[in-house]
Structure formats: C-alpha cells, structure tokens
Amino acid sequence: MITIEFLGPIAQEDITIEANSLQDVANFLQKDPKLSPWLDSLAIAINDKLADSLDAPLNDGDRVSLLPPVCGG
C-alpha cells in the first residue's frame, strides 16, 4: 500500500491505495472527477523527492505527494 497526500490548496484527505508505479497512481486519480482537473498542473514527489517519470517504481509504505501550482513571496 502507498499513501497519496494532497498539499496546499487541494482540500482532500490522504488516500491509501495499492500501486506499483506512478502510472498506477495516475490511472487511479484520473477516475476521480474532483481531482482530475488538477492533474495537468501537479508536480509529484515520492518520499519528498520530485519525480520525473511515471515509470518510477513504488514500494510498500511509500508516500506520494501532489504539489499544485506554487506562488511564494
């Protein structure tokens, strides 16, 4: 099981799912009408390291963080 956490303005509790790669997470989130409008603007981190490929493998206990568009300062 992996945990998906939603950072910043996405009002959504953490979700725990079975997933072996980020592609599995993408497939899961694309089915959720509340979350799908966010997907093209989210950056992704696995255990606090930014990810650059959907092929990134996931292991039991991993935490996938979703980061919406940012604006510091």
Place this chain on the structure above:
Amino acid sequence: MLEIIDGPLSPKEILAQWYDEEYQANYGAFIPFVGIVREEDGIEALSFDIYEPILKNWFDSWQEKVRQRGAKLRMAHSKGDVRVHESSYIAAVLSPQRRAALELIDAFVEDFKANAPIWKYDVIQGKRIYAKKRSTPMNGAGLLAKKD
C-alpha cells in the same frame, strides 16, 4: 540558512542579524531582497502554506550551486497570515564580488517563484482564497495527466 517563521517577518531584525553574522566573513557584496505585501484587489492579508521537506531540498540544491561561485544564500519566509504592508519573504546573496551576487539574486528569486513549494492565498473578509491565477506549475508538473 533557511528560516521559516510563523506570521510576518521583521526585516529590520532579520537583515541586521544576517549582517552581524556575515560582515566579517570577507564577502564584498551583500544583496538582500525584501518582499512586502501590497494592498491590491481588496485583500487584507496574504496567507502561506509551505511544504518544508521539499522547500529544504530545493534550497539546499541552490546553496550548493551558489557555493561553487564562492557565494552564500540566506532566506526567510513566513507561513500563515501576513497583513498588507508587512514582509513575508527575505532573501539575500553574499558573494566576494558584486557581479555574481547580482546575477544570483535575480536567478534565485525567479526560480523561487516558480519552484519553491509554497502556496499563496488572498485573505478577503476573513476568507482564505487560493491565488490560483498568480501561481505557477512546478518544473515537471503534469505527469499524472498522461494516459497509460
């Protein structure tokens, strides 16, 4: 040297402290940037969420980059509410020479805007509203929209 502070920053105290701590380190240039919340569109304040683990990684990679030019970065940012005309962000570059410091403060503040994991909200009549239009997707955003 990254500091996260609840509520507004005190530029007078922070800049004085940074100056006191650095002026004997033989840097020839100290270039600070102070961000001040502007009164605009009826806002009372801005409010910030920060994801600190990734902010720290981002800042550390910048520190390493500027270290290779003999320079050093310092940064302070608010979390929570910061009222109009208060400060929410201070960054500074210290460098042996002015040219590197001027270039680095420009590049650092621009990349900060685009890639530091900080979310901004307008506070209007006590309500916190995500500043979506002013926000930028981080580098590499959009992976999850790709179809299998």
